[in-house]
Amino acid sequence: MKARRKHEGRWAWRLTGFVTVCVYIFMFAPIVATVILSFNASMFGGFPMTGFSLQWYGKLMANEPVLAAFRTSLWIALVTSAVTTAIGVVTSFALVRFEFRGKQALSTLVILPALVPETILGVGLLVLIKAVDQPRTMLLLVLGHILLAVPYVVLITQARMVGIRRVYEEAALSLGASRFSSFREITLPLLIPAVVGGALLAFTISFDNTSASLFWRPAGVETMPTQILSMLKISISPEINALGTVMILVTVGIPLLGGLILQSLTRLKRRGEPKEQAR
Amino acid sequence: MKRQWTLYDPRLAWLLVAPVLLLLIFFLVLPIAVMAAYTFFTFVTAGVETSALTTANWHEFLTDSYYAGFLLKTLRVGAITALLCGVLGYFPAYFIWATTFKHKWLLLLLLIVPFWISFTIRTFSWINILGEQGVINVALLKMGIISEPLPMLYNEGAVILGMLHFLLPYMILNVYVSLEGIDRTLISAARSMGCTSAQAFREVTLPLSLPGLAAGLLLCFVLAAGSYVTPQLLGSGRDALFGNLIYDTIMGELNWPMGATLSIVLFLVLGSFAAIYTRFMGMSQIVKGLGG
Numbered sequence A: 001m002k003a004r005r006k007h008e009g010r011w012a013w014r015l016t017g018f019v020t021v022c023v024y025i026f027m028f029a030p031i032v033a034t035v036i037l038s039f040n041a042s043m044f045g046g047f048p049m050t051g052f053s054l055q056w057y058g059k060l061m062a063n064e065p066v067l068a069a070f071r072t073s074l075w076i077a078l079v080t081s082a083v084t085t086a087i088g089v090v091t092s093f094a095l096v097r098f099e100f101r102g103k104q105a106l107s108t109l110v111i112l113p114a115l116v117p118e119t120i121l122g123v124g125l126l127v128l129i130k131a132v133d134q135p136r137t138m139l140l141l142v143l144g145h146i147l148l149a150v151p152y153v154v155l156i157t158q159a160r161m162v163g164i165r166r167v168y169e170e171a172a173l174s175l176g177a178s179r180f181s182s183f184r185e186i187t188l189p190l191l192i193p194a195v196v197g198g199a200l201l202a203f204t205i206s207f208d209n210t211s212a213s214l215f216w217r218p219a220g221v222e223t224m225p226t227q228i229l230s231m232l233k234i235s236i237s238p239e240i241n242a243l244g245t246v247m248i249l250v251t252v253g254i255p256l257l258g259g260l261i262l263q264s265l266t267r268l269k270r271r272g273e274p275k276e277q278a279r
Numbered sequence B: 001m002k003r004q005w006t007l008y009d010p011r012l013a014w015l016l017v018a019p020v021l022l023l024l025i026f027f028l029v030l031p032i033a034v035m036a037a038y039t040f041f042t043f044v045t046a047g048v049e050t051s052a053l054t055t056a057n058w059h060e061f062l063t064d065s066y067y068a069g070f071l072l073k074t075l076r077v078g079a080i081t082a083l084l085c086g087v088l089g090y091f092p093a094y095f096i097w098a099t100t101f102k103h104k105w106l107l108l109l110l111l112i113v114p115f116w117i118s119f120t121i122r123t124f125s126w127i128n129i130l131g132e133q134g135v136i137n138v139a140l141l142k143m144g145i146i147s148e149p150l151p152m153l154y155n156e157g158a159v160i161l162g163m164l165h166f167l168l169p170y171m172i173l174n175v176y177v178s179l180e181g182i183d184r185t186l187i188s189a190a191r192s193m194g195c196t197s198a199q200a201f202r203e204v205t206l207p208l209s210l211p212g213l214a215a216g217l218l219l220c221f222v223l224a225a226g227s228y229v230t231p232q233l234l235g236s237g238r239d240a241l242f243g244n245l246i247y248d249t250i251m252g253e254l255n256w257p258m259g260a261t262l263s264i265v266l267f268l269v270l271g272s273f274a275a276i277y278t279r280f281m282g283m284s285q286i287v288k289g290l291g292g
Helices: A002-037 A055-061 A064-097 A103-115 A118-131 A138-163 A166-174 A179-208 A211-216 A224-234 A238-272 B010-038 B056-063 B065-098 B104-116 B119-124 B135-142 B156-180 B184-192 B197-225 B229-234 B242-252 B256-281 B284-291
Strands: B042-045 B048-050
Touching (some): A002 A238, A002 B065, A002 B119, A002 B197, A055 A238, A064 A103, A064 A138, A064 A179, A064 A224, A103 A138, A103 B284, A118 A138, A118 A211, A118 B010, A118 B242, A118 B256, A138 A179, A138 A211, A138 B010, A166 A179, A179 A238, A211 A224, A211 B242, A224 B119, A224 B229, A238 B104, A238 B119, B042 B056, B042 B256, B056 B065, B065 B104, B065 B156, B065 B197, B065 B242, B065 B256, B104 B156, B119 B156, B119 B229, B156 B197, B197 B284, B229 B242, B242 B256
Antiparallel strands (some): B042 B048
């Protein structure tokens, strides 16, 4: 009896492992195929490979609309990331440290942009500016991206903020530090992992946004994803696969690099600090 | 005279949340309110409408079965996607949680990496797998199993597959977070009381992880039902979902009042699902899930 039970458990565990492996393959197969195909010598985007070639990368580097879209997206993402992080940090500071009326409602409202479908957010803002007769501008697009990224940044910084004990700040205040310097000297350094994490996430959310950008971009402006979308309407060329590969390198490389820098930073700091730390 | 501030003064709190509050009011609350008002505007011709109030848009929406069909199809696709995510996502989440493998973080990182990769790219990359010249067809042709490429792209299955690819990490992380919250001594206790590992799973682990599963289901359902890009890239015209309908009504037909009506409908429908969910589960689980 006991042996059979054990056998049953092992069988279930194996099934779990098997499905897990399948899911990982499922997640990475299309990405791997895209990277491989970007080196295809053939004119047509698809298997079988006819040879190894870097020509599509060369074509890409000479493709002015793509480069313009890349620059646009990069700027938007950098501004979005910086502003959203700043807003997010003060917001979660207020939400964690203070008691005020309407706090609960506000914290629900803050995560709403992550739950409302982008199409609705997109149409809503368009209808609003149409009602007050305003044009679509870059500022609008950036503010829209900030709206989309804010919930994630607030959630990340909030989670970390909860773990920083307020007595540290209060000690600084009681020793005569100003409120701002106690925040800058005590809270912010402890919050750094969440700040960097939030900034990276905001960058990716903005750089990657498709649906809402389709509604909000000013006439004639393409961001990277909308540019890809319009290229896909024409054909699936190996050039798109090359573009995809470059994007994968950028969007995976930057956060990984950021994470590594972060890790070595905290390690350096740990060395200089006493062991006791806020959770 | 200096103003008196107390240590955790609510006035200071309002000052701190002012930027986010303004942003939310002007970019979220106000747009939705104006959109709701727009549903009663009169459509004249493409791009032109008057503020003469009418219920024509709502009348058209409620009487034309075309819209109801679209909505039902969208909800059906969303539900299928969410359920598939739940079934397929639970296993990896459980595996990562229960494994004795030392580098758990690596398994989690591998799930987060696809989050970073451009959504548009991840979606179109399925064409390289499912297309006529995709991996599957070429391999099957080469092996002589089929003589004609299988039509796997531009149908509802491809759309669901694409959304599954996009949403699975959400589900896995949601379930994983709620599994992490379980006190492992409870399971040891169940085992020491004579439960088999399967019984311990059924009686302890599974029920305690249900909030995460439910949050994941809601998130996947809402995001799938609101999607626009995936049906556009991987579906045929017949596989368009409600998001595509809204986009075409606004950007194609320039029928803003109808577009607003459709948006409000989708907002209300998905919102009521979320409301029912929070009524039973509370908001905190979604917050945990989104925060990773």
